[in-house]
Amino acid sequence: MEIKKNNLHEESPEEMVKKNIILTTVDKVFDYARAHSFWPVTMGLACCAIEMMAAGGARYDIARFGYEVFRPSPRQADLMIVAGTITKKMEPLVKRIYEQMSEPKYVIAMGSCAISGGPFAGSYNVVDGADTFLPVDVYVPGCPPRPEALLHGLLELRRKVINPEVVKGK
Helix, strand or coil: CCCCCCCHHHCCHHHHHHCCCCCCCHHHHHHHHHHCCCCEECCECCCHHHHHHHHHCCCCCHHHHCCCCCECCHHHCCEEEEECCCECCCHHHHHHHHHHCCCCCEEEEECHHHHHCHHHCCCCCECCCHHHCCCCCEEECCCCCCHHHHHHHHHHHHHHHHCCCCCCCC
C-alpha cells in the first residue's frame, strides 16, 4: 500500500513542478519583473543619442524587450543611458538626474565619450567617463555604437539584474 505525501516539503522539486508549484523568493520574482521592464530616462547628450533613438524605432524595436517607455521625468525611470560626451558643466546635472531616479536604478554608459571621454579625453571641459561620478553597470563601446550594440547592452543588463550573483567570466 502506497502512502501519499501531503506536505509540500516532503515532495521532490520534480513532483512540485508537475503540479505547477514553483518555489522561489519574492526578490527573484521582482528582479525578473525589473529585468523585463526597464524604463530609461530621456538622456541624450551628443551623437550617441541619435543611435539610442534609432534603437527605439521600428527597425530595431527595443519595445519587444519591454524597454520602450522612455520617461521624461527621472522620478519615473529606473535606467539611465548616458549617451554621449559629458562636459564638466553637465556633470552636476547628470548626477542630479541620477539621484532623483527611483531605486533600484541602473546606468548604461553608451559610446566611447561616456566610457572614457572619447577623442576629447584629457580636455579641459570633458569628464573622463561617466564612471568617475556614477556607478556604471554596463558599458556599450563604439563611436557611436550601433543600435544593435545598445540592444546587446540592454540584454546584458537584463542578465545582470536577473542573476546578480553571476559575474561574467567566473
